Amino acid sequence: MSLWYCRVCGLAYDESPWGQDDRTPDFTFCECCGAEFGYNDYSPESARRHRSRWLEQGAGWFYPNLQPTEWSPASQLANIPKRFQ
């Protein structure tokens, strides 16, 4: 099964929140950057906008208790799909 990467922060997911057709977002929130799928990541521009706000605010986890102890924002950001970088 292929992983899906958050368009804003690059966090890996087992399933796409955009659905199997890639057009049906479930409007849940990224547990890392807090982007609302289908809203904050609907276009490359909106993804970049949310990303710069998230980075400016210190790149904290939306659900802090889910943050891995050895977490590297830089290597995660490298996973952002090209179109949304």
Ligand SMILES: [Zn+2]
């Ligand atoms: Zn994210």
